[in-house]
Amino acid sequence: MDALDVMGKKDKIFPYFQPIVSADKQQIIGYEVLGRIRTEEGIKSLGFFFEDSSIPEEYILEIDTHIRNAAIDYFQKRESDQSLFLNCNARHLLYDHGETITNSLEDYATSGISYGKIVIEVSGYDVEDDQLQKLQHILTYYKSLGVQVAISHAGSTMSNIEKIAFLNPNIIKVDLTNLKDKGMPPEYREVLYALSMLGRKIGATLLFEGIEGIGQLKYAWENGGRYYQGYYLGRPGPEFLSVDKCKPLLTKEFHHFIEHERKRLLSLYTLSQNFNHHLQQQVKRTKHNDWNVIVSEAAQSLGEACFRGYICDEDGRQVSANYYRNGEGIWESQPEYEGDNWSWRPYFLENIVRMRHEQVGILSDLYSDIETNELIRTYSYPINETHYLFLDIPYLYLYERDDY
Template identity: 35%
Template sequence: MTAEHSFPSETDTIPYYHPIVSLQSQRIIGYESLGRQLIAGKLQSLGPFFHNPDIGEAAHVRLDRHLRKQAIEKWAGRQGGELLFLNLKPSWIYRLWKEQGFLYTLSLLDRHRVDPGSVVIEITEEEFGGNLYELAEIVEQYRLRGCTIAIDDVGSGFSNFDRIAVIRPKILKLDLELLKKSHSHQGYRAVMRSFSILASQLGASLLVEGVETDKDLLLALQAGARYVQGYLFSVPVPDFLPEDRFAPLIDDVLERYRRQEIEKYGNLSEIDGRLSELLTRSLEASCPDEADGLVQSIVEGLPGYCHRAYICTGDGKQLSANFSRTDGGNWARDASYRGCNWIWRPYFISNITLMNAQDKGILSTEYTDLETSAMIQTYSYPIGSECYLFIDLSF
């Protein structure tokens, strides 16, 4: 990094605005303010400056405040429901509040009469050595004034579960690189699912950044993203765009996603129907040997995508042995699973209740198998009055 770029002047630095798009409305719902510097007639990102550990925090804060002031001045008086996303390092918030007792961003909003409800405070990814609960109390000052709280780079670096749990953001910002890894790696896929579940449990929305292609956008949809951001839509721009600028593009990808998902779940419905037909006869199992005989008689007629079958009682105890399909296509019996209790599985009680109420089989959502780490689904079917047949499927 050159000395010139290490200490950019306020006269040649300005905020640019990166659109954030809602998949729900197909409209631009906000802009992330990003610093840019004019060097030899060309715009360059200020990211290297702000991430340079050799430059003191005072220089970082001074330039960041200059850029924030410009962004808020431009935002003042803007009509519409868009949101302005402002990046703040947690260490800055913490230290400056402790030293000065006020929050610079809120003072800027007051000065320029900007509604705090139109601003998102984006807590950036960095190591934070202060008291996390004190940080949360400081962040709460923004929330009480009406600002929305987001956490950046969830799943990478220092944006950990503790920070998410204590700060309770309304937006979780996820980098697409994690999604791309999850597409080809089972471990990353499980982590990706955990963030989707976490967002839903927190009442937060997922914002996926780094979307550059239609395929990236489909990955974001599969992850449960509500908002997306990236060069597929636009580079950071000096002025705001018409809110419906990207609606045709999003509509096209959403339609492809809809057809893809309908085809997928159509296949699952067909599987559900085939298994229901196979299991319509009256079935009973009152002891382990009867249960084994029943499973043995069923598995021979199961399609090739069925790879494990067993019977449990309503209290969660496995009555039968495990019957698993071998690589050669035969079925192997493993009696060591008799007596195992599966009531600790999150879905078990709810599925049993639902099967009893509907008196028919249930096909689960996709999840990772504990033994094989493969993605599977489980078809559950009531047998008589006390037992339930479980068949694991993999595609």
């Protein structure tokens, strides 16, 4: 089916609605509007039509407006308090400076549809800086009306995060489709963390789409997702669903997630307490004042729980060598690290202050190690008022104990 086939069959084109569910209410709070066409082979998606850059913009805007208006007509008849998420490619918005959408929004407002019930969902915003500036002006105007703006982040890389920040959306949409229910690549954790931090800084909400199974739902819940979308929760269809359709499922799964998280946090707390007690005894037994001896004895005393140790002063300057267990299980000294300063690391000085006042060790969040690129945690322990021991814990040790 080509563009002319689509243009000649507008009477066969209509909207489908895919539900978007909130974590707080556990209800369907809105629907993404998707284009469909009825053919002799059955109902087909119009994704190919909107994604084809060779199709004239006028055709795209005409069909897009037809679908959008049909969706609004249905929405108005339902007298729904939910929101409609309307897809807009940046290229199409820039073509006519957003006027087609602006005119539609004004028509909807005149017919009684609140601007606050409309979400403009923008994709394809990887454009040149001058075009990005124009796009930002268009979206700022929509937001001034009360319309919400969502920006889609697809893939598993850091690309376009700066552009998302510049566009300053109300919602950041993250696609989990390619992750399935099999493990999460370490680099994607970093992307999710960056998007989560960006959302907090600009006041944007995270919406996870492409949720096709329990693993993806759990990951979205763990990573601060307020809104969820995907086949696991509801497939696109011609009609709205009961607002509470997903509530039994989410109530059950959230309970499982919470129980698992409680056990995990308790396990981490116990691990931290055990390390603290062990190191208290270890430091007391140490007969040396040599920082290298202290760190080597402490690291080795933890066995498989530690693969690297070092000591820093209160200003972040490393006063010992690294004491490192290599891949063959042999401990070796790395004196070249002595004198390095680690005060630039996030939370370093905050943790120093906490340890000084609380006189207990601190277990870090999970993060990617600079050298190995593997996920680890670091346990920090106050040796005295001015010097602190840092012991890196490998992911395998944490995973085997459900402490990751």
